[in-house]
């Protein structure tokens with residue numbers, strides 16, 4: 327165990343051999359583990375009874391704060407009445423209710439909701455909807471899917487194929503789905519370093535889609551999928567006008583536009599969706615994470631009525647129209663958690679709260695400009711990142727050490743490469759925002 331982790335060591339009783347941890351440096355972690363045993367509101371508590379301020383809402387998902395009684399109670403009651411019911415050729419009432427509540431939060435027209443259990447499943451569902459739509463309309467030659475470099479769309483074969491993260495793709499390169507291409511990412515520090523909110527340079531980067539249309543012919547392209555704000559690769563905020571331009575090009579060529587809002591939906595940017603914030607309506611939106619405060623696995627895909635109707639109307643009058651679904655689609659416990667969560671968001675006006683805290687968040691995160699190793703700071707809503715200079719020959723190690731130092735000081739951050747990302751629960755207060763960035767500042771001074 328090194329000096330940075332000695333205060334957060336694991337109680338010796340836990341045998342860690344069997345759990346193969348996801349997206350984790352297993353050997354490194356198990357040599358110096360960080361184990362959380364409980365949570366409430368803005369805080370986790372470790373097995374060593376250290377209180378940790380959650381600056382990440384877990385993994386961008388616990389937007390209403392931890393262990394909300396209303397959600398626990400709703401799940402309990404639902405489980406006491408109906409623990410499980412299939413939604414293949416059967417259903418249960420709150421599946422419909424949850425779809426209605428979610429549909430009401432989506433942009434106009436995107437009111438047909440398909441449920442799944444993770445962001446990855448939502449993404450793969452959205453890609454299948456796009457292919458099925460074109461086929462139903464007699465344009466079955468539109469099979470090409472376009473993602474974006476530095477995009478993260480989960481870990482299904484569809485998601486890693488359209489995704490733009492090398493490490494997630496290279497071991498599976500021979501098995502990625504065929505006919506996928508990528509537009510370039512929007513990250514350019516020469517032009518946009520230290521932008522507050524949306525950078526004012528870079529709308530033209532959307533024209534890269536025209537390059538792919540010229541290469542492949544638009545009539546072969548089914549859909550383009552992008553995160554409106556790329557989260558996992560370090561909070562890449564779209565340049566002003568970029569998403570509008572992407573929308574225009576898609577519309578011009580009959581290509582469906584999918585926004586992967588697994589991170590951005592449900593208040594992260596101060597509105598129900600990023601689509602609403604940017605005033606750009608895609609054809610399909612994927613969502614997960616905050617849909618039910620991450621209490622039970624759940625995700626969804628909002629599909630425009632036009633796309634939905636094309637698929638459903640093309641199907642037989644008494645046969646399945648879309649051969650896709652999950653055993654746990656609209657699981658009663660997940661749907662109950664979803665309804666309780668959305669009621670909390672509504673009652674506590676948490677999306678508005680997120681919007682009203684965003685200027686404070688922006689001020690505090692940008693105050694770190696000039697601190698050791700800081701080469702960029704970016705933010706939108708309650709989402710932000712601090713990018714650090716990498717150590718020579720050891721990329722990623724500096725942010726990792728800063729992450730550990732922050733944890734030792736009682737703040738949970740998230741690191742990806744040499745970028746530290748922040749996405750606190752929307753119930754955060756101004757003092758806690760100050761605490762997060764004051765802690766980061768100290769950590770930057772202590773870690774070399």
Ligand SMILES: Cc1ncc(COP(=O)(O)O)c(C=O)c1O
Nearest residue numbers: 444445446478479480586588589
């Ligand atoms: C934009 C985006 N899409 C998809 C996913 C995958 O979600 P999951 O981990 O629930 O499969 C994530 C996860 O972080 C994400 O950020």
